[in-house]
Amino acid sequence: MxxxxxxxxxxxxxxxxxxxxxxxxxxxxxxxxxxxxxxxxxxxxxxxxxxxxxxxxxxxxxxxxxxxxxxxxxxxxxxxxxxxxxxxxxxxxxxxxxGNTRPVQPAPLPTSVLGVFDLDGFRFAVEPTLAAEHAVLSVVNTENALMPVADLLHDNGRICGLVTRPGWKGTPDERRRHWRSEAEHILTLAAQQGRL
Structure with a gap:
């Protein structure tokens, strides 16, 4: 990556x-x-x-x-x-x-990001929203910009539902299970640390 x-x-x-x-x-x-x-x-x-x-x-x-x-x-x-x-x-x-130039260093990830994980050559980030039971799973590009791919409904970190965003609806079930597992780990840890 x-x-x-x-x-x-x-x-x-x-x-x-x-x-x-x-x-x-x-x-x-x-x-x-x-x-x-x-x-x-x-x-x-x-x-x-x-x-x-x-x-x-x-x-x-x-x-x-x-x-x-x-x-x-x-x-x-x-x-x-x-x-x-x-x-x-x-x-x-x-x-x-x-003749295009690239930035020397990508912008840092937003401070709201709870955690990141790598899967299939892509980096994903999990960040909370204003609603306590809602989080967003995003793919991270090379400039550290976030593009949402799924909405996560959770209860203190335990994921109750994962809904992919338009453009990601065709994501295979196996990959969604990986997303869910990794995101749940990040959210559970954040809940234990009081960051949710």
């Missing part, structure tokens, strides 16, 4: 690398993307105990990733992992090509 994205615009020779951005994988590893202007080549680096290790590269043209290559042992990652990383890389390259 993307945690932080940075972009430094350095004017200079074609030989200078530019840091296009960084993100955090679902396992907590920090990856960085570096590129040089007019080369069509970008390299992916893993931050390993403060030392950068090259784990792959992307060939791009016109702001579009044409090919990804992973070095061992990253080439043994699951296809889902590779697709997720390619998505981050493609977004950073498209922004770089278009």
């Amino acid at each position: 993307a945690r932080t994205a940075t972009q430094e615009t350095r004017q200079g020779s074609v030989n200078e690398f530019e840091n296009l951005g960084e993100w955090q994988t679902s396992t907590g590893n920090i990856l960085r993307l570096k590129a040089r202007r007019k080369t069509g080549y970008a390299s992916v680096w893993l931050d390993y105990n403060g030392h950068p290790i090259k784990i792959g590269h992307a060939i791009h043209a016109g702001g579009v990733v044409r090919e990804m290559r992973w070095e061992a042992p990253s080439n043994e990652q699951t296809p889902a992992w590779k697709v997720q990383q390619r998505s981050h890389i493609a977004s950073l390259i498209a922004d770089w090509h278009a």
Whole structure:
């Protein structure tokens, strides 16, 4: 999941690398993307105990990733992992090509958020509303903005009902059960701590 994205615009020779951005994988590893202007080549680096290790590269043209290559042992990652990383890389390259800059640090989560959890490559947040028995489950984007996906009715943290918002009605039951379980844990803990 993307945690932080940075972009430094350095004017200079074609030989200078530019840091296009960084993100955090679902396992907590920090990856960085570096590129040089007019080369069509970008390299992916893993931050390993403060030392950068090259784990792959992307060939791009016109702001579009044409090919990804992973070095061992990253080439043994699951296809889902590779697709997720390619998505981050493609977004950073498209922004770089278009001249868009990304914020150095995303805005902090609202103070009303009771807790967060990660599921299927997405980060979700639970926050209460003015009604004591109502809470909202939201997906958190890379800028830490919240987009509501479901309303939660609860009794001191124990969820009595979960109703998905429009656009999320087709969410599979298994995923809804995960949402309910994680949100109930957060709400129950918040109720015990007197934060509801």
